[in-house]
Amino acid sequence: MIARVASVERHGVYIRMSVEAPEIARAAQPGQFAMLRVADTSSTDPLLRRPLSLHDRNASEVEFFFSVAGRGTDILAGKKPGDRLDVLGPLGRGFALDENMTGRTACCVGGGRGIAPLYFLARELKARGASVHILYGGRSAADVPLREKFEAAGYQTFVSTDDGSFGFHGLVTDLFEKQAAAERPDRLYACGPDAMMKTLAASAARLGIPAWFSLESVMGCGFGACWGCVHRILRDGTPEWVKVCEDGPVFAGPDIVWETGP
Numbered sequence: 001m002i003a004r005v006a007s008v009e010r011h012g013v014y015i016r017m018s019v020e021a022p023e024i025a026r027a028a029q030p031g032q033f034a035m036l037r038v039a040d041t042s043s044t045d046p047l048l049r050r051p052l053s054l055h056d057r058n059a060s061e062v063e064f065f066f067s068v069a070g071r072g073t074d075i076l077a078g079k080k081p082g083d084r085l086d087v088l089g090p091l092g093r094g095f096a097l098d099e100n101m102t103g104r105t106a107c108c109v110g111g112g113r114g115i116a117p118l119y120f121l122a123r124e125l126k127a128r129g130a131s132v133h134i135l136y137g138g139r140s141a142a143d144v145p146l147r148e149k150f151e152a153a154g155y156q157t158f159v160s161t162d163d164g165s166f167g168f169h170g171l172v173t174d175l176f177e178k179q180a181a182a183e184r185p186d187r188l189y190a191c192g193p194d195a196m197m198k199t200l201a202a203s204a205a206r207l208g209i210p211a212w213f214s215l216e217s218v219m220g221c222g223f224g225a226c227w228g229c230v231h232r233i234l235r236d237g238t239p240e241w242v243k244v245c246e247d248g249p250v251f252a253g254p255d256i257v258w259e260t261g262p
């Protein structure tokens with residue numbers, strides 16, 4: 001649909017963009033994403049849409065939170081309130097959510113831009129009664145701009161930075177181990193670099209915590225037509241190539257065949 005950019009906020013290298021798209025906002029589930037055409041309406045360059053997670057929604061708007069990775073996100077970052085934007089969504093399968101989470105703790109772990117889908121997720125988990133803990137990892141203090149937003153929304157938020165400039169000094173995976181030793185969460189949800197998620201998946205399996213991970217893949221179409229986004233997933237114990245855009249991007253931890261090294 002053709003949406004209209006409602007607001008654009010810069011947080012260092014990150015951008016928060018709100019877009020008027022009532023139909024997408026109404027249908028959205030946490031963990032789903034949209035494909036954005038970043039070229040001007042008169043141009044076909046770049047041709048392919050870019051995938052972005054749904055960071056938040058209200059009755060009429062959806063919000064994205066992204067960093068500039070290359071040309072497409074750079075063009076997107078230059079959009080202004082009032083600009084028209086072609087947005088396709090919501091797409092994919094989101095996070096598996098129990099209807100009632102009362103008395104349960106959900107731990108949401110985000111690394112860098114991987115924090116994007118976890119705000120919408122945290123809100124839905126809280127609405128289902130969960131006590132939500134946010135573990136937010138970045139390279140430095142400048143890499144965790146959503147910390148205050150999560151704190152203001154009332155979530156217990158723990159930050160780790162690789163350089164120790166804010167919060168726990170070290171990897172967010174080590175922070176997870178430390179937190180889980182003090183209070184084992186009932187559910188784990190994560191999004192971030194593959195190496196981070198692979199380590200978390202191993203921790204969750206060892207601790208017996210049901211866990212879901214949102215995978216990233218380079219996407220051509222976003223709805224199952226191009227086979228550009230395949231990943232190996234275990235089906236009944238056998239690895240199969242599935243489409244991240246259609247079968248995911250969220251998968252259960254034990255099913256994921258991690259492609260990163262040891």
Ligand SMILES: Cc1cc2nc3c(=O)[nH]c(=O)nc-3n(C[C@H](O)[C@H](O)[C@H](O)COP(=O)(O)OP(=O)(O)OC[C@H]3O[C@@H](n4cnc5c(N)ncnc54)[C@H](O)[C@@H]3O)c2cc1C
Pocket residue numbers: 033050051052053054064065066067068069070071072073074113116117215216217218219249
């Ligand atoms: C389901 C999904 C949800 C996403 N949600 C967000 C989000 O909420 N916020 C956000 O900042 N980013 C998100 N991304 C990543 C985002 O789509 C890419 O950063 C973006 O498409 C890069 O486009 P570009 O034209 O700016 O860069 P390009 O010029 O296309 O690429 C720049 C560099 O980034 C690499 N790259 C491109 N796409 C990906 C990818 N999907 N995964 C890993 N590396 C990639 C390229 O190999 C290249 O090295 C998501 C990706 C997926 C698949």
Ligand code: FES
Pocket residue numbers: 218219220221222223224225226227228229230243244245246
């Ligand atoms: S992106 Fe085209 S099939 Fe997944």
